Amino acid sequence: MTSCLIVDDSRVIRKVSRHILEAMGFAVDEAGNGLEAIDFCQQAMPDLILLDWNMPVMSGIEFIKLLRSTDKGDRPKVVFCTTENDAAHIRAAIQAGANEYVMKPFDRETLQIKLQLIGIA
C-alpha cells in the first residue's frame, strides 16, 4: 500500500485530506508541522507527502529544503497543499524540490489528477 504523510497544522484539513487519501487507497499518517514531519521521515520515509506551507515551528518550505538534503529524502513525492496560490510561491516550491502544487480549496478529483501527473495514483 502506498504511504502518505499529511503535514498540516490544521486538524480539520488533516481530517479531510485523510478521508480523501484513504478513499484513494493510501495508508495515511499525520504530522502537525515540519519538524514533526522530519522526525517521522527519519523513521519511515513515506511515498507521498502532502505539505502545507504556513505552519508553526517549521514551515513547509523549510521542511522540504531539509528533507531533500537528507539521506533518501529525494524519494518521496512532495505535493504542496496550501492557500498560498500565487506564482511566486509555486516557483519557490518547484525550486525547493516540490513535485506538484495544489491550491486550497481543492476537490478529490483535482488531487487525484495531480497525483496521476506525478505517477503516484
Place this chain on the structure above:
Amino acid sequence: MNDASNRILAELLEARTGQQLPPSRRWRIGTALSGLYRELGITHLDQLIAMMAQSRDSVLAQRVVEALLNNETYFFRDRAVFDQLAQATLPELAKRRADRRHLSIWSAGCSTGQEALSLAMLFCEQESRWAGWTIDIIGTDVSRSVIEVARKGCYSPFEIQRGLGMVQMLQWFEESPDGWCASDRLKRMVRFQTHSILEPLPATSPFDLILCRNLLLYFAGENRARVYNRLAAALAPDGFLMLGAGETVIGHTEQFLPETGMVGIYSQTRAGIARRSEMRRCDTAA
C-alpha cells in the same frame, strides 16, 4: 418543487438548445438555479416560473437556460485521450495534411474554453513537430456566458489547477487580478463563438478534427440525429470525430464508424460523406 414547473423548464431548455432534461436529471435543477434564486430574492421554482411568465422580454428565460446547461469542464479532461491525440491522432492528421500544413479543429460544446486551450498547449508543447504549421482551433457553445469566459481566458485558482500541473500553469498562464489568464501565444491559436450545434456550421469548416465530448448525451431522438448530421457536414471526409468517454456512435448513426486502434475516435462512412455533401448544399442554399 412540482412536476409541472420542472416540465416547463425542461421544455424551455429543449426549445432553446435542443438539449433534454429528462426526469432522471431534474434533481440538479435546484442546485443549478440556486445562484439565480439568490440574485432574484426568491426561494423556489414556482416563483421563478411566475417571474418568467410576467417578464416582457426573454432575458430571464435565457439566463435560466444558461444556468441549466451543464458546463462542467477542466483542462486535459481524460488525460489518456489527450495522450492518444498527441501520439496517434494528430500525427496521422499531420501525414494527411502534409501538403498544406494547416489543421482546423472544432471544440464543439467547449464550455469555458479549457478543452480548446488544452489542445493549444498540446501543439505548443510539440513545437518542433508543428513548426511551420497553421493551427486553427475554434470553440463553440450555445451559452453566451461561458463563451465570454472562454474569450477572456482567465480562470480562478480552483479552475486553473483542475487538470493542469504546476509547470504547465506557470508556462502557459499568467497571474493577474482577473485570475490565471491564458498567454497570448495560446490565445492566438483559439477563437470562441456562440453557436448551437443544431444550427449551420461555423464558417471555417470543414474541420480536420472535431471534439464533441460529453455533449451528445444531452440530445435524443430527432435532435441527436440533427447533431450527427451537423457533425458529418462539418468534418472533412478524411477527418476525425472524437466523442467523450462512454459515448459511442454505435446504434445512433451510420454516418461514423470507430477508427481502428484509436479509442473514442470516429471516421466518416460513405453515408456520412454523402450526408455531408447534402447538408452543405442545403446550408449554402439557405
